[in-house]
Amino acid sequence: MNQQDIARRLGVSRASVVNYLSEARRRGYVRVTLEPEIFRTHELARDLVDRFGLADALVVPPDMAEPGRSLERVTVAAGEWLPRLLGPGDRLGVAWGETVYRIAEAAPRVALADLTVVQLVGSRPAALGFAAETCSATLARRFDAHCVNLHVPLLLSDRDLADRLRNEPVIAEQLRAVAGCNKVLFACGTCHSGSHVVRTGLIDADSLAQEVATRGAAGVICGRLIDGDGNPVVTESEERMIGVSLDEMRGKDMALLVGSGANRVRPMLAAIRGGYATHVATCADTARRLLAGTGARG
Template identity: 55%
Template structure:
């Protein structure tokens, strides 16, 4: 007689949990677990992988290890930063981004204390940080969406980034209930004056800590891929010296804001509001991000930097 499917699923679930506990807590090897549970070694390997996929198990390394490396100290001293975290570069750009984002997600809770108001930007990097973050309640903090919302096929909307982190840290989430970009400056002005949005923008201005990335001005930049700017508009900004994109705003190589007609139509933090924070954690990696990172540091925004060793080497050689 065939077994009940519900009981069968429950048995598999129990074996996944038992295998994970035996491997990560009891220090048994895969063969020993297979013998103990009456399974094949291949099944144990699959179950351990499934436990990690379901986030029953989280493997993390102490951020202190990566902050105390000599290369991290050299980077910190050269650019006058408070702290730097440098992880090994991966074999691909995607692997490197994932490594840096995961390390930053482990580091971020150490930078937060009771009463903080953390402003969260957007983009693929920040989305990955919010995904990788471990659940770790931090008393009485607020997570604030720094820029308005925008429909994007890329899957990393601004409100998702802030909501993810708020959920992980048991924080109050202050989303910015307005579009990132509207067609007319007058409409943007009217929206900013709406009481609900005005209160949310006040929260944006009063963040004491921010989490953000440095976007490039290349054609594959997320501001182009998500439709915030056209290629023609991007080229126009580059002709004026644009070197990086911070929360949808362009800056030049020296970190100066490049103002254009688009700025009057954006609802969200501007470059001036990103400065003077207790913590401004920049998460960015890749050789195509070297110039944007330099521009961002020269803008006086960055206090903390999470990146990779190849990017660090290039920064130190500038």
């Protein structure tokens, strides 16, 4: 039955049904899942693996009734897939932002033996709970895992202060945990005026536009800019940042890159070309654009 049918049967408005279902999901009474194994065998998923040399890929078909829900569907499927990519003794590094937060919220409640979840970047105020510590702590709770938070700001006011904090014994130990992750979950952000790095104040819109125009900045991984080939675009603020480095994001046993939408194609291509991703989760339209090498600028 659709929502209108349910509303008619119960004698309430459709809006009430929407609210009831939302509350039921929040309380855990109702859970909507997508079976990831089905989407791994999608023809576009196999094409992504072959074209880019990935270990695996997951492609979610569109919802023809609600095409605007592609990110939600992708993050739900990625949340279901993630625990199947983890094993005992793994150290999962978790990035931040809306996509990662949605995955954490969608992940099933399943106990994974001897798993450590690590916050990859320092703290920074972010809207709607997308902060790094929220993303890592939520996933750790879902998987009944040990959580290592990075108890420092992501961006400091000066380089000396950042250096001193990095050398503090407690912080140095946490940064060793960051560097020691063998698996990571991340998204590659966009480079335009509405980007996550602009909204959170890591870089102002004018400076970001300059980096795009003069140095080809194409994406953002854990607050750090990369060009279209995945090479670092080093900015002045990086020496004042505390978090995972781009070098530390490469060479992982598993690196799950998740994204959906035309504006994510260029960043995702940059991350894939740069060797940051071993696994990709996306929607069918984005997969086609990745294979064609086309997407919205920025």
